[in-house]
Amino acid sequence: MPIKQKTQEIAKYLLSLFFFLPLLAHSQNQPGIPKPSGPVDLNDTSDLVIYIIIPAIILILFLVFRKRIFKIKEEKQEEREEKGN
DSSP, X not given: OOHHHHHHHHHXXXXXXXXXXXXXXXXXXXXXXXXXXSOOOTTSHHHHIIIIIHXXXXXXXXXXXXXXXXXXXXXXXXXXXXXXX
């Protein structure tokens, strides 16, 4: 399959995805369910945990594991270079 044809197929799928995503998002709107429109009250412990603490923990873990992955990749690269010499 030529590259141009693959690119056209990918573009076709992405375009159809862009058309259907708003429909899917709109279908998630439930009538009759209250929707809070005010700011988040961080005085409530559960809101503080959900909106501040858990995302901070996820971000810290992501940064730690990313650093570890880079270190492992560098060690493997150094081992390959040593084997090559």
